[in-house]
Amino acid sequence: MTDIAITAAGVVAGANAIIENGYAAAAITAGQVVYRDAAGKYNLADTDSATAIVRKPRGIALNGASIGQPVAIQKSGEIAIGATVTKGVAYYLSGTPGGICPVADIASGDYTAIIGIATSASVLSINIVAPDAVL
Numbered sequence: 001m002t003d004i005a006i007t008a009a010g011v012v013a014g015a016n017a018i019i020e021n022g023y024a025a026a027a028i029t030a031g032q033v034v035y036r037d038a039a040g041k042y043n044l045a046d047t048d049s050a051t052a053i054v055r056k057p058r059g060i061a062l063n064g065a066s067i068g069q070p071v072a073i074q075k076s077g078e079i080a081i082g083a084t085v086t087k088g089v090a091y092y093l094s095g096t097p098g099g100i101c102p103v104a105d106i107a108s109g110d111y112t113a114i115i116g117i118a119t120s121a122s123v124l125s126i127n128i129v130a131p132d133a134v135l
Helices: none
Strands: 011-013 018-023 033-036 042-044 059-061 070-081 090-093 100-102 114-118 123-129
Touching: 059 123
Parallel strands: none
Antiparallel strands: 011 070, 018 070, 033 042, 033 059, 059 070, 070 123, 090 100, 090 114, 114 123
């Protein structure tokens, strides 16, 4: 899979963003997709994981955080993703922990999880759908 190349400094929540706050269970960079673990902390989501909870994205990190540090997560709404995306294209959780890839790069054996659809060349409308269905 080819992930979009996100510049962390360019990740900015939109005016309609739904945000929640918590603590990192791993090192997280702004723009990475995360899930919330059983302890309520955030870790990097991964479409190839054998563990179902890891395949269930919660949102996109708005800031970087080391283990135990506070992190803000955008769950829905528009986000300047800090990368070039293609308007109208759906973007999915990738097999790279925390990564986002276009629909064309989803592979056989992946558990699909839609992150959102690009509304411009730099904005993603987050609407997570993760049915835990394998291709």
